Amino acid sequence: MRFGMVIGPLAAGVVGYGIGREQGAHLWGGVAVGVGTAVTTVAVPFLLRRAWAHGVVRRATAAEVAALPIKDREELRLQRAQARLQAFSNMGVLLGVMFTAGGLVYTARTLETAQQTQITDRYTKAVEQLGNRESRDARIGAIYALHRLAEDSDRDFVAISQVLSAYVREHIREGARPRSEGSLPNPSADVTAAFWVLGRIGSSEPRPYRGKFVQLYGLDAHNLNMPSLFGSWYGVSGVVLSNADLHGSNLTGAGLDGAVLGGANLRGATLSQAFLRRAGMRKADLRGADLAGAEIDDADLRGADLRGIKGMTPDQIRRTTKTDTTTRF
Template sequence: MPRHQMGGHVPAREVVAAATSAKARRIARADPPANPEAGEPPKRGPRVNPPTQTEYDALPVDKRMELFQARQQRPWQHFTAVGVFVGLLFTAGGLIYTASTWETGQEALRSTQQQQITDRYAKAVEQLGSTKVEVRIGGLYALARIAKDSPADATTIEDVVVAFILEHDYQPTREAPEPPKSGWQPGPDEAHAVRVLGMVINDPSHRRSLRSAQLAWVDWPGVDLTGCHLMGADLRAANLSGATLVGADLRSALLTRATLYDANLYDANLYDAYLGGATLTEADLRGADLRGTVLGAADLGDADLRDADLSRAHLRGAYLRDADLRGADLRGTELGDADLRGADLRRIQGKTEQQIRAVAKVDATTKF
């Protein structure tokens, strides 16, 4: 009779052997492995059943303790996974709420900023109508600041400043339909207005013309017009002696017989301007754009024209004695009867010494 039927004790060794044999039989009944070379689909792996009570009792104490602890921890692992998932949901919801709140705040901020700009604009325009010149000047620079802070409003501000300039230029009357040839002085805010216009436009390709601005015979000695915008302006016979016109936009401006003695026109844009008969003695024209500029019979004695662009300029009969033209661009420049005695023509571009000698007045003091 077998020992288990007799109520005897079954050795652990035999129990483990029986469990191992049972496990082997279960694996043998499982599906065989797939054969990739034969094109067979992968087979499902064997199912591992939990150990029976007999197998569990036959395990060593430390293994049984590991299984016991694993069974105890399994429910808590599920709870932990659920907690992590719920935490992720709360985090995602918080991020969505934060993004929505941020966008709402940005819209409110933009609305507030726009209202502030509107209020600043209204106040600045009101200042332009003041009877006090300092208040009007303050209004002009306030508009320049608004144009910088709000580029979308720059065109509107440009129109306002142009209207201010036209209102404060020479106003013809029945008795004096044209400016007096003896000269006239505009208010101090007019100079600030053309400077502010240059600040508002701030674009070399901009073609806003001030052709209708009446500034002929204006008496502006020593005026600071740095960066001003006077494109197409009528400045005939204007007195701009000692004026600062650094970086000024004078494209197509009418400066016939204007006086620009010792004026600073460094890097100024005089493209297609008319300066016939103008006085530019000792003027600083370094790097100036003088392409296509009419300078016939102009006085440029001792003028500094280093690196100036004089291509296609008209200098017929111009007085350039002792002028410094080093590095100037003379491609296509008309120099018939120009006086270049004592002028420095070293490093010029676009013309040879022979070409210049053939048309202009030169002598031993002319430097090539």
């Protein structure tokens, strides 16, 4: 009996801990659920016994039983025996349920471990393939494999965003070639694929975090043709492009709402039809940039250099953006 009094609450506590963790609680949250379950398992029978002992559920005394007719005493004995059997049966059912639940939790944990191992293997292989300098096709395959992995594993999309951001920063000028004589060079196919994936996973993140893990600070992308790259980033917000060198680049229709462009060099860049709402562009160099048709509502242009700007008048810019005495026109 004492063994049952120990093993019952212990099993309940283990099951409670597992259920708490499965519902997303952290380690101590799971412990709290487990302890609460164990205490409840001990407290309920204890309170029932106390209630029985104090007459809330009163048993007949020996004198009262002796005063009963033989037939009634026999019925009472049978009822007590049935009650004991029912109690043991209920205890068996309870323990069975708890152990079954424990088995399910264990199975779920085992499955989760196997899935995480598989995800780790996929991530490792994709990163190794991304470093293959012999085959561009292999690198493109690795980039799309990382995209699929980011969709399958919420806990890995941050790391994948940062890996692909680093890849773009390091390789954006490698293999860039113009499509026609006299035109700006286009980034290579693998860099284009990385841009596309960053836009996809950036727009699928939970809204408060959307895009902020796309870290392209210091990007050297001057004099490149990139409307198809940033143009695919609609719905992405908070991309970090601080101190990036984008002077002379074609960024027509770029989706850069909420982008961090502080200190960026955008001199002579084409930003017509670009989306720059709420963009942080403090101390950015926009001399001679083309802003025709761009949406710049609430952009922060304090300290920015807008001398020779095209497509908008200084009054239009002042009415829709944040400027101050350090903003130059």
